[in-house]
């Protein structure tokens with residue numbers, strides 16, 4: 001995995017030997033003759049671009065897929081998945097605690113188009129099985145979920161899907177392939193917001209939809225071409241470079257997250273701390289089985305006893321108050337009053353986003369500096 005993250009899918013430039021993939025900022029590609037049309041594999045950059053293709057091949061290799069599409073954002077990848085595999089009258093079983101944008105596009109865009117969705121608790125695969133209907137075409141899991149960090153048992157859910165000829169797609173943005181590869185657990189497709197750990201440096205937005213088979217890959221390439229949402233070559237170039245340190249970052253982020261979680265668990269201003277590495281994690285057995293190499297990622301959350309807004313307003317560097325996650329800078333978010341403020345309170349509480357819910361994305365700073373700053377802010381509440 002560590003070697004593939006650096007070299008996987010990438011070949012040095014044939015003509016010049018350039019070690020990094022050049023940025024092909026060209027809309028169109030000259031054809032030698034009608035006879036040899038498409039011999040080079042390229043005609044128009046909405047369909048295929050050499051820089052973007054290199055990223056698509058690299059991501060597919062790391063995720064253990066046959067192929068992938070790279071698009072403008074993670075939401076672009078999610079939308080492409082529904083567009084590729086659902087139509088009016090089809091039904092999808094989807095986690096009731098997905099990323100908010102995923103939930104919103106199902107309810108506001110695809111339900112009015114005539115698609116049906118059952119939002120169920122994926123922590124028990126039986127709920128998924130019970131929600132399947134004769135017209136179910138897609139099972140959509142997310143693990144760990146944003147922001148509650150509940151896990152879906154991918155082997156169990158893939159087996160339910162396979163037995164009934166239904167596709168299983170997993171949004172693995174929080175895990176990254178470094179922690180879990182859904183395709184190794186029987187999923188047919190994986191979604192990644194490349195904006196998060198792949199980019200990892202708060203530079204670019206991007207998304208990938210990775211397919212296990214040539215047939216699924218053909219379908220998503222067609223959808224990418226029809227929708228015209230291919231990533232720009234410049235962004236593909238940047239992510240091709242930044243992703244090379246993903247493994248190093250995630251090792252550091254996982255180790256720091258564990259240290260911070262242990263600190264928070266013992267703090268008098270913390271009601272509860274949730275991190276898949278902690279013994280108190282409700283799905284600890286699944287976390288240890290599904291997560292690679294005892295790595296549990298850089299995301300955790302805690303329930304603050306006291307005013308979450310005051311905590312946000314008083315916490316000092318190295319913490320940053322903003323909305324992204326998975327990057328080198330540590331980020332703190334009060335979900336109930338920021339990212340999830342527009343949810344109905346009862347819906348929010350039902351999925352576990354309590355009023356004092358504080359989500360943390362651990363960066364690569366010295367964990368002792370992060371703990372010191374958290375301690376100061378919590379003691380001041």
Ligand code: PLP
Pocket residue numbers: 073074075076099101142146171173174193194195196205206207
């Ligand atoms: N999936 C998950 C789990 C996310 O957390 C996010 C964004 O936060 C997305 C998808 C959407 O990604 P993007 O912001 O790149 O569209």
